[in-house]
Amino acid sequence: MLDLKLKFKPSTDGRRNWMSPSPLTDLFWNVTRSCNFRCGICFTDSGTPAGGELTTEEALAAIDAAAAAGVRNIIISGGEPFLRPDIERLLEHMAGHDIVARIATNGSRLDDARLKRLKERTKVQSFQISVDSLNPDVYERIHGVSRRFLDKALDAMARIQIHGFHATASSRVTPDTLPGLSALMRHARDRGWATLTLHLPVPTRRSQDTFAEGADLMALLEPLLEEFAALEPRGVVETYIPWAEHHPVARRLSRRVRFTHRGCRAGRDRLTVGPDGALTPCVCLDVPEAVIGNIRTDDLRKVFAESPLCRLFRDPQGAGICSDCRHVGVCGGGCRASAWAASGSFHSLDRQCPLRRAAGCAPRPPSA
Numbered sequence: 001m002l003d004l005k006l007k008f009k010p011s012t013d014g015r016r017n018w019m020s021p022s023p024l025t026d027l028f029w030n031v032t033r034s035c036n037f038r039c040g041i042c043f044t045d046s047g048t049p050a051g052g053e054l055t056t057e058e059a060l061a062a063i064d065a066a067a068a069a070g071v072r073n074i075i076i077s078g079g080e081p082f083l084r085p086d087i088e089r090l091l092e093h094m095a096g097h098d099i100v101a102r103i104a105t106n107g108s109r110l111d112d113a114r115l116k117r118l119k120e121r122t123k124v125q126s127f128q129i130s131v132d133s134l135n136p137d138v139y140e141r142i143h144g145v146s147r148r149f150l151d152k153a154l155d156a157m158a159r160i161q162i163h164g165f166h167a168t169a170s171s172r173v174t175p176d177t178l179p180g181l182s183a184l185m186r187h188a189r190d191r192g193w194a195t196l197t198l199h200l201p202v203p204t205r206r207s208q209d210t211f212a213e214g215a216d217l218m219a220l221l222e223p224l225l226e227e228f229a230a231l232e233p234r235g236v237v238e239t240y241i242p243w244a245e246h247h248p249v250a251r252r253l254s255r256r257v258r259f260t261h262r263g264c265r266a267g268r269d270r271l272t273v274g275p276d277g278a279l280t281p282c283v284c285l286d287v288p289e290a291v292i293g294n295i296r297t298d299d300l301r302k303v304f305a306e307s308p309l310c311r312l313f314r315d316p317q318g319a320g321i322c323s324d325c326r327h328v329g330v331c332g333g334g335c336r337a338s339a340w341a342a343s344g345s346f347h348s349l350d351r352q353c354p355l356r357r358a359a360g361c362a363p364r365p366p367s368a
């Protein structure tokens with residue numbers, strides 16, 4: 001994900017070189033494609049269940065395999081994870097392996113009884129609830145559902161705090177949501193939410209309502225980041241974007257607010273598991289071309305270490321990507337999912353890269 005996290009209660013610290021080698025520690029698991037929402041820009045094409053979704057027994061076995069492979073953290077997403085009737089059983093099984101879970105949800109299925117059970121029986125640490133906008137018209141347009149779900153999402157944000165979970169709201173940055181992000185950020189601060197995650201849209205699958213190709217999203221977010229920098233108490237901007245550290249907006253603002261740059265972790269310490277067990281390097285790449293195995297049949301550690309696509313994600317420069325750029329080596333070769341979304345090739349350029357913009361490099365033609 002290309003994320004900027006506005007952290008009101010910074011919990012983690014320290015810098016590590018995100019490009020340095022790491023074992024597999026994390027999974028991003030889309031547990032179902034069923035969804036009660038119809039987001040026009042969803043990168044997983046969710047709505048109706050995918051064919052051949054993992055059965056409960058297969059999902060329990062997948063958790064055993066993940067634990068055996070050294071996975072310590074699982075991000076649960078979908079579709080809407082709480083449409084899986086066995087989701088609590090799966091979370092309890094993860095806890096049995098001491099695996100910490102974080103859940104991305106639209107918040108429509110979180111009541112006190114469920115939150116109490118999850119607190120008592122699982123190692124769920126945090127929830128990230130899609131809010132996107134406080135404006136009911138925008139919320140309806142983005143999520144394709146009635147505005148009453150906005151009230152449910154806000155209610156869920158309050159409840160997860162009461163039950164002692166880390167509370168994050170998320171918004172995709174689109175032309176529709178951008179004007180409301182300032183109000184959402186202030187609401188988040190006033191309500192004591194821990195984090196507001198801003199997803200820069202990756203236009204795989206459905207792609208309407210995003211910005212024109214070539215738009216500089218960090219530049220569009222600069223006024224919001226300025227406002228965040230001026231808030232008291234001071235927060236932290238945590239980025240999960242390969243080139244964010246080198247963007248002029250981040251460089252300018254880092255004199256006024258602390259930035260922590262974590263780059264991209266896809267294929268570097270994590271894999272994504274699809275509803276049918278398909279393994280891909282990156283959650284933004286819910287496309288057959290990115291499938292490198294299946295958790296039903298393949299050894300996770302082996303896929304992670306040996307798949308050519310995972311290797312490409314870990315070392316794009318080694319595959320010649322951006323070798324004509326004098327800044328090669330500082331951005332990790334950019335976002336491979338964005339490259340794919342723009343051109344249909346994993347080897348093409350990430351056109352958002354600010355270093356390339358500044359250097360005025362001519363894009364190399366995509367290779368196979």
Ligand SMILES: C[S@@+](CC[C@H](N)C(=O)[O-])C[C@H]1O[C@@H](n2cnc3c(N)ncnc32)[C@H](O)[C@@H]1O
Nearest residue numbers: 042043078079080104105106130170199201202
């Ligand atoms: C796919 S949703 C699934 C979980 C849950 N149903 C929900 O609504 O959050 C998980 C996260 O992906 C984000 N997301 C969906 N489509 C995206 C896109 N095209 N680009 C960036 N983020 C996206 C959503 O904002 C949400 O925070």
